[in-house]
Amino acid sequence: MTDVNDVTAAPGARDVTLLVLNAEPPPRLGSLTGRTRILHGDESTIARQLPEADVLLVWDFLSDAVRHAWPGPGARPRWVHTASAGVDHLMCPELTASDTVVTNARGIFETPIAEYVAGLVLAAAKHFSGTNELQRQRRWQHRETRRVAGTRAVVVGSGPIGRAVAATLKGLGVKVALTGRTARAGVHGPEDLMPLLAGADWVVAAAPLTDATRGMFDARAFGAMSPNSYFINVGRGQLVVEEDLLSALHKRWIGGAALDVFEQEPLQPESPLWDVPGLVVSPHMSGDVVGWRDELTTQFLELFDLWAAGKPLPNVVDKNVGYVPLHD
Amino acid sequence: MTDVNDVTAAPGARDVTLLVLNAEPPPRLGSLTGRTRILHGDESTIARQLPEADVLLVWDFLSDAVRHAWPGPGARPRWVHTASAGVDHLMCPELTASDTVVTNARGIFETPIAEYVAGLVLAAAKHFSGTNELQRQRRWQHRETRRVAGTRAVVVGSGPIGRAVAATLKGLGVKVALTGRTARAGVHGPEDLMPLLAGADWVVAAAPLTDATRGMFDARAFGAMSPNSYFINVGRGQLVVEEDLLSALHKRWIGGAALDVFEQEPLQPESPLWDVPGLVVSPHMSGDVVGWRDELTTQFLELFDLWAAGKPLPNVVDKNVGYVPLHD
Numbered sequence: 014m015t016d017v018n019d020v021t022a023a024p025g026a027r028d029v030t031l032l033v034l035n036a037e038p039p040p041r042l043g044s045l046t047g048r049t050r051i052l053h054g055d056e057s058t059i060a061r062q063l064p065e066a067d068v069l070l071v072w073d074f075l076s077d078a079v080r081h082a083w084p085g086p087g088a089r090p091r092w093v094h095t096a097s098a099g100v101d102h103l104m105c106p107e108l109t110a111s112d113t114v115v116t117n118a119r120g121i122f123e124t125p126i127a128e129y130v131a132g133l134v135l136a137a138a139k140h141f142s143g144t145n146e147l148q149r150q151r152r153w154q155h156r157e158t159r160r161v162a163g164t165r166a167v168v169v170g171s172g173p174i175g176r177a178v179a180a181t182l183k184g185l186g187v188k189v190a191l192t193g194r195t196a197r198a199g200v201h202g203p204e205d206l207m208p209l210l211a212g213a214d215w216v217v218a219a220a221p222l223t224d225a226t227r228g229m230f231d232a233r234a235f236g237a238m239s240p241n242s243y244f245i246n247v248g249r250g251q252l253v254v255e256e257d258l259l260s261a262l263h264k265r266w267i268g269g270a271a272l273d274v275f276e277q278e279p280l281q282p283e284s285p286l287w288d289v290p291g292l293v294v295s296p297h298m299s300g301d302v303v304g305w306r307d308e309l310t311t312q313f314l315e316l317f318d319l320w321a322a323g324k325p326l327p328n329v330v331d332k333n334v335g336y337v338p339l340h341d
Numbered sequence: 342m343t344d345v346n347d348v349t350a351a352p353g354a355r356d357v358t359l360l361v362l363n364a365e366p367p368p369r370l371g372s373l374t375g376r377t378r379i380l381h382g383d384e385s386t387i388a389r390q391l392p393e394a395d396v397l398l399v400w401d402f403l404s405d406a407v408r409h410a411w412p413g414p415g416a417r418p419r420w421v422h423t424a425s426a427g428v429d430h431l432m433c434p435e436l437t438a439s440d441t442v443v444t445n446a447r448g449i450f451e452t453p454i455a456e457y458v459a460g461l462v463l464a465a466a467k468h469f470s471g472t473n474e475l476q477r478q479r480r481w482q483h484r485e486t487r488r489v490a491g492t493r494a495v496v497v498g499s500g501p502i503g504r505a506v507a508a509t510l511k512g513l514g515v516k517v518a519l520t521g522r523t524a525r526a527g528v529h530g531p532e533d534l535m536p537l538l539a540g541a542d543w544v545v546a547a548a549p550l551t552d553a554t555r556g557m558f559d560a561r562a563f564g565a566m567s568p569n570s571y572f573i574n575v576g577r578g579q580l581v582v583e584e585d586l587l588s589a590l591h592k593r594w595i596g597g598a599a600l601d602v603f604e605q606e607p608l609q610p611e612s613p614l615w616d617v618p619g620l621v622v623s624p625h626m627s628g629d630v631v632g633w634r635d636e637l638t639t640q641f642l643e644l645f646d647l648w649a650a651g652k653p654l655p656n657v658v659d660k661n662v663g664y665v666p667l668h669d
Contacts, residue, residue, distance in 0.1 A: 124488065124490050124514070125486070125488055128463060128466070128467070128488070128489050128490065128513065129463075129467050129486075131459075131463055131513070132460065132463030132464055132466070132467045132469065135456060135457075135459055135460030135463060135464075136460055136463075136464050136469055138456070138460070139456070139457050139460045139627075141460065141464055141469065142473065144621070144622075144623045144624075145470065145473065145621075147624075148615060148616075148621070148622045148623075149616075151610045151612075151615040151616075152610075153606075153607035153608050153624045154624060155624045155625065155626050155629070156624075156626060156629075157626075157629050157630060157631045157632075157633065158453075158457075158626065158629065158630055158631070159630060159631060160452065160453055160456065160630040160631070160632075161456050162452050162456065181513070184509075184512035184513070185456065185459070185509070185512070186452070278481075279481035280481050282479045282480075284479075287476060287479040288476075288477075288479075293472070293473075293476070294472075294476045295472045295476075296472075296475075296481045296482060296483045296484075297483065298483050298484060298485075298486065299467075301483070301484075301485050301486065302485060302486055302487060302488040303485045303486070303487060303488070304485075304488075305485065
C-alpha cells in the first residue's frame with residue numbers, strides 16, 4: 014500500500030471534477046485536494062451535481078442515491094468508483110447500459126471478512142457464547158466442544174471474498190466447497206448447491222447481490238441443511254429471506270446462525286432478529302478493521318492516478334453480472 | 342485411530358493387573374475387559390492398591406492422589422499412563438527416581454487446543470463480546486475491529502501443544518515466536534522472553550508446569566507486555582500468578598485475557614476472577630472435543646498392547662523435565 018502523500022495525480026487531474034458522495038467523515042483525499050475540483054454531495058444534491066462530475070466516488074455503501082439519481086437528465090460521470098465490494102446499491106439499467114466504467118474496492122475487505130468468518134466458526138464450535146453466559150453466572154461447567162478440523166463448509170460466492178473465506182477455513186482443516194454462478198475449476202455451479210448444503214457443517218453466504226442470488230437462502234435452502242449446521246451471512250442481507258431463517262432456527266432445521274448484513278440496515282430496535290436463540294447479530298462490520306477508511310482512500314487515489322493518466326483500471330465491475338469477474 | 346474392538350491384547354496381558362484411577366464415568370476398556378485384571382481406584386484406595394498394580398492408568402488429571410500415595414510402602418507399577426498432556430499432577434521425587442515409565446496423551450489435545458486459542462484470538466480481535474452485549478441491548482453500533490494477519494504472538498511452550506498453536510496462528514497470518522526451556526532451532530530461550538512479550542499482541546501460555554515455569558507470568562511479565570496485548574492460558578493455572586494478572590488487568594497493563602486453567606480447579610463461585618472486565622473464564626475445556634474420552638481410551642489400549650508385548654512405548658515422559666522431549 015503506497016502512502017497517500019506519495020501519490021502524484023497526473024496533470025489531467027486538474028481539469029477533472031470529482032463528486033464524492035456521502036462521505037461522513039470526509040475521506041482524506043490527500044494529493045487531490047487543491048489539484049482537482051472536488052464536490053461533496055448527498056442524496057439531496059446528487060441529481061443536480063451528476064452532470065458536472067467526471068468521476069463519482071461513492072463512499073457510503075448504504076445509500077441508494079446513485080441508483081435513483083442516475084437515470085436523470087444531463088451528462089454522466091465517465092467513471093464511478095464505490096468504496097465497497099458490492100455494487101448492488103448503485104447499479105440501475107441506465108448505468109449498466111452506459112459507457113461509464115464502474116470499479117469497486119476489491120482487495121480491501123477479503124482478509125478481514127475471512128478472519129471474521131473463521132472467528133464465527135470457531136466461536137460456535139467452541140461454544141464461546143455458552144461460556145460467556147456461564148461465566149456471568151459464576152458456574153464452572155465443563156462441556157465437550159467441537160473439533161473444527163475435518164468439518165465441512167460450503168462457501169456461496171466464488172469472488173475474492175468467498176475465496177479468501179475458503180482459504181482461511183481450509184487453513185483450519187475444514188473441507189470447503191465453493192459455489193458460484195457457473196461451474197468451473199474448483200467452483201461448483203448452482204446445480205450442486207442443495208446436496209452440498211445437506212452435507213455442510215458451515216454455510217457461508219459471501220455472494221454479491223444480483224438477480225440470481227436475491228433470496229437464495231429461503232425455506233428450501235434452510236430445509237436442505239442439517240440440524241447441526243451453522244449459517245453465516247457476510248454478503249448482503251437480501252441474499253436471505255429473513256422470515257425463513259427465523260422459522261428455520263425456531264424449528265431447529267439449522268443449529269445456529271450469524272448475520273452481519275440485513276434486508277434493512279441499520280436493523281431497527283424493534284426487529285425480531287435481535288433476540289432469536291442461536292442467532293448472532295452484528296452491524297455490518299465484518300470487513301471493517303482499524304485503518305479501513307485510509308485503505309479505501311489510498312486505493313481510490315491509486316485508481317484515480319491511473320484513470321487520469323489514461324491507463325487501464327483494475328477492479329472493473331462487469332455491470333451485467335454485478336461484480337468483478339475473476340480470470341482463473 | 343484404530344477401533345477399540347480391533348485391539349488385541351498380547352498374551353502377557355492376562356497376567357497383568359491394571360489399576361484405573363478416578364475414572365468417572367469408567368473408560369470403555371474394550372478388549373482388556375475380562376483378559377486383564379482391572380482394579381478401579383480413587384483417592385481413598387490407591388495407597389492400598391498401588392503395590393498390586395503392574396500398570397496405573399491415571400484418568401483424572403485434576404487429582405493429585407498419585408503424587409501423595411506413590412512414596413508409600415510396597416511394590417510400585419512399572420508403567421504409569423496419564424490421560425492428559427501434563428504430568429504435573431502425578432510427579433513426585435520418588436516416581437522420578439524410580440524405574441517406572443511414565444507416558445502421556447500426546448497427540449490427542451493439540452489440534453483442539455490450537456483451534457480454541459485461534460478462536461479466542463479472533464473473538465478478541467473482532468470484539469465478539471462487545472457485539473454480544475450490544476445485541477442484548479438491541480443496539481446497532483458499527484465498530485472497527487482488528488486485522489489478525491500481521492499481528493505478533495508469543496507462544497510460551499515449545500511442546501506439541503505450543504507448536505500446534507503456533508502453526509494455527511501462523512496459518513492466520515500471525516507472526517509467531519515460540520519460546521521454550523532452552524534456545525534451539527525455531528525456539529527462543531528464556532533470555533528472549535521479556536523483549537518478545539513487549540512486542541506481542543497475543544501471549545499464549547502453553548507450557549508444562551515445572552519448577553522452571555511455575556508462576557512465570559507474574560507482575561514482571563505482565564508489566565513487560567503492551568496495553569493492547571491479550572494473554573491466554575491453556576497450559577496450567579499455576580503458570581500464572583493470578584493476583585498479578587488481576588492487577589495487570591485493573592491497571593490496564595494488558596488489554597485483556599482468557600484463562601482456561603486456574604490455580605485451583607474447579608474455580609470456586611466466590612473467586613474474584615469470574616467478573617473481571619476483559620477476562621474470559623472457561624472451565625479447563627480447551628482440549629476437550631466430542632469424542633476425546635474415546636480417543637484417550639483408544640490411545641491407552643494401543644500403548645497397553647505395545648507394553649504387554651515388550652515393545653518400546655511412544656509418549657515417554659522425561660521425568661526430570663516433566664514432559665515428552667521433542668527431537669527435532
